[in-house]
Amino acid sequence: VSKIEKEKNQNIRALERAFDIIEAFTLEYSELTLTDISAKTSLSLATIHRFIQTMMARGYIEQDPISSRYKLSKQFVRLGGIVVRGLDLVQTAMPYLQELSNKTSQNCNLSVYDQGKVLCLINIESFKSFFMGIKVGQSLPVYGGALSKVILAHLPSDLISSLISHDLPSFTPQTISHRDLLINELEKIRHQGYAESRGELTIGEAAIAAPIYDYSNEVVAGISLSGPEHHYVEEKQIEFKRLLFETASRISEQLGSDRCFKYEGL
The missing domain is CATH 3.30.450.40 (GAF domain)
Known part of the structure; x- marks a missing residue:
């Protein structure tokens, strides 16, 4: 596998993981902890934390200051x-x-x-x-x-x-x-x-x-x-x-x- 093909596959996998995290949130479970997301996606806590931080920086994920749970932001609206x-x-x-x-x-x-x-x-x-x-x-x-x-x-x-x-x-x-x-x-x-x-x-x-x-x-x-x-x-x-x-x-x-x-x- 060439270096370019390898990078392409990694980018696709990263995108899939981002969507896995987004789709973990539902009407029933609108606020989740990192552990909740891990259980729903089978991703490691370290991976989820890295993706969550990026999504928060882009304004797509918010963290409740009291419960520390994460939720989708109004960007999706x-x-x-x-x-x-x-x-x-x-x-x-x-x-x-x-x-x-x-x-x-x-x-x-x-x-x-x-x-x-x-x-x-x-x-x-x-x-x-x-x-x-x-x-x-x-x-x-x-x-x-x-x-x-x-x-x-x-x-x-x-x-x-x-x-x-x-x-x-x-x-x-x-x-x-x-x-x-x-x-x-x-x-x-x-x-x-x-x-x-x-x-x-x-x-x-x-x-x-x-x-x-x-x-x-x-x-x-x-x-x-x-x-x-x-x-x-x-x-x-x-x-x-x-x-x-x-x-x-x-x-x-x-x-x-x-x-x-x-x-x-x-």
């Missing part, structure tokens, strides 16, 4: 939330977006951030068929259009800085591609709670977008209304914003958020 969120988001949002599209006769979309771009997960086309809009599975630039901008505005500040570290390509004369102007636009979006665009990706198309929050009150997606620019006159746009915020609030509530959406000024 966070990781579980990521899985549940991905499974629940489309299923939860779909009926609300269908209702929103029916009320407004506009296209409705839901998108999420995905590796430097914005990925469409839901696309509901209006019965008026504008022949505009994005499709499910389509990726768009993270700075172009209302839906992309509302997602970009709520990413971590260091990630935003890396994504727009310089001026960006324009898709139309209306695209906000200058870095300083885009930073100001994102600040405006965070302040007012929604994003707007007119012809930024497609000439003649207008859109408004709002963020979706999850149980941790973090933005996990954005939803938008879009259609021909002439539909977005002031009176109609006020009504569209009200309905958009109402829908975003209902979806966020279903995902466990207690964040209050404000309608004033719309």
Whole structure:
């Protein structure tokens, strides 16, 4: 057996031992001593202690200061939330977006951030068929259009800085591609709670977008209304914003958020 193959086998075995320790905790036995874990895994106390210390340093295991027993930390709740969120988001949002599209006769979309771009997960086309809009599975630039901008505005500040570290390509004369102007636009979006665009990706198309929050009150997606620019006159746009915020609030509530959406000024 080569040295590389031997190291590979050792790494796999170490990973298996880590999972053995994690899986020793159950609903019935949520707090365990080193001896308990050893009995459940058949690992030596020295091995368990070494792995436990690493897991504690990474924040995945906690030790009760009184009983000295070990337990899984809330890190697992966070990781579980990521899985549940991905499974629940489309299923939860779909009926609300269908209702929103029916009320407004506009296209409705839901998108999420995905590796430097914005990925469409839901696309509901209006019965008026504008022949505009994005499709499910389509990726768009993270700075172009209302839906992309509302997602970009709520990413971590260091990630935003890396994504727009310089001026960006324009898709139309209306695209906000200058870095300083885009930073100001994102600040405006965070302040007012929604994003707007007119012809930024497609000439003649207008859109408004709002963020979706999850149980941790973090933005996990954005939803938008879009259609021909002439539909977005002031009176109609006020009504569209009200309905958009109402829908975003209902979806966020279903995902466990207690964040209050404000309608004033719309």
